[in-house]
Amino acid sequence: MRAALIDRFGGPEELHIGEVPVPEPSAGEVLVRMLSAGTNPLDYKIRDGSSGMAKKLTADDFPLILGREGCGVVEALGPGVSGLEVGQTVFGMPALTHRAGCYAEYAALPVNCLAPVPVDADPIVFGGTALVLSTALTAAIDQGRVSEGENVLIHGGTGGVGQLAVQLCRRAGAQVWATASTRNQDRLVDLGANPIDYSTQDFTQASPKMDLIIDGAYFDTFLPSLDHLVEGGRIVVLPSLADLTPAKERGIEAHIPVFGPMPDRLAELAPDVASGALSIEVAEVLPLDRVADAHRQLETGHSRGKIILDLR
Numbered sequence: 001m002r003a004a005l006i007d008r009f010g011g012p013e014e015l016h017i018g019e020v021p022v023p024e025p026s027a028g029e030v031l032v033r034m035l036s037a038g039t040n041p042l043d044y045k046i047r048d049g050s051s052g053m054a055k056k057l058t059a060d061d062f063p064l065i066l067g068r069e070g071c072g073v074v075e076a077l078g079p080g081v082s083g084l085e086v087g088q089t090v091f092g093m094p095a096l097t098h099r100a101g102c103y104a105e106y107a108a109l110p111v112n113c114l115a116p117v118p119v120d121a122d123p124i125v126f127g128g129t130a131l132v133l134s135t136a137l138t139a140a141i142d143q144g145r146v147s148e149g150e151n152v153l154i155h156g157g158t159g160g161v162g163q164l165a166v167q168l169c170r171r172a173g174a175q176v177w178a179t180a181s182t183r184n185q186d187r188l189v190d191l192g193a194n195p196i197d198y199s200t201q202d203f204t205q206a207s208p209k210m211d212l213i214i215d216g217a218y219f220d221t222f223l224p225s226l227d228h229l230v231e232g233g234r235i236v237v238l239p240s241l242a243d244l245t246p247a248k249e250r251g252i253e254a255h256i257p258v259f260g261p262m263p264d265r266l267a268e269l270a271p272d273v274a275s276g277a278l279s280i281e282v283a284e285v286l287p288l289d290r291v292a293d294a295h296r297q298l299e300t301g302h303s304r305g306k307i308i309l310d311l312r
Contacts, residue, residue, distance in 0.1 A: 001022045002019060003020050003104035004016070004288055005063040008062065012296050029078040029111065030074050032108075033072050033073045036124050037071075038130070040068060040298070043298070066291075068096075070091065072089070073089050089116070093130040094113040095261055103291060115264075121273070124310060126273065127308050132161045134262055140236075146212055147174070149175075151210050151212075154213075157179055157180050162178065163280075167278055176193045177195075177207040179196045211229075211232075213234075233252070234255070237254065285309075285310050294307045
């Protein structure tokens, strides 16, 4: 099968397309013929070696197939697998302890991370749904505990996670403000957020103090955000290597999303994703051999929506 591989840590140029054996599904896994795979900041942080996950890899893990989420058709069941059928279209993301390897024509994935895709739904959209939806659910609902009538600010409101966080908070009955660049203000309005242009506006002046802040930017926004919370407010910071010490020292509740597979919740929301009631914006669809271009766009930190690899 064709797969996007790296032989060592480094820049986007380390990604190359190679031929590798089709994986055999182990006990508890299914073989999935991949239709699409989402690209995410976590992928390039593994590729360049900066992720905590990358530090656990050894020479035996290379060549390494990247890709933590995707959508495809079940081709074979591993030993002891039940709950899915051959020919069924599924989407999901495995636990971070699993090799994943979704940038490929086939992947062996745990059955307990996969959810069914509604009939006739777009597999491209579902290729980029599992990771961002799981992150947004954790940030807004599980750790953020958003509730009706609260004020919420989302830094990076037009990123993949940010867009879903806006929608989930709105569904919960919160008033939402969100930051984005000038060119992306229209998308924030479409999502039902009060838009803040971070290039021309100070978010602390453009919005009231918040019950919850979901910070997808971190570097320039985290410390000012701590002063923009009401008494008892919470902050959830998306970058996994963020330092929460300044918040903890002030007694502010702060979290970095930590989550595992949640196939039941993904299955529950899949019809809304399929119908567009829960919008996943696909910014660009690229073939596998342009995976390095996808990583270059992700590394700018200004990509809007999801960049999806078409593996069909």
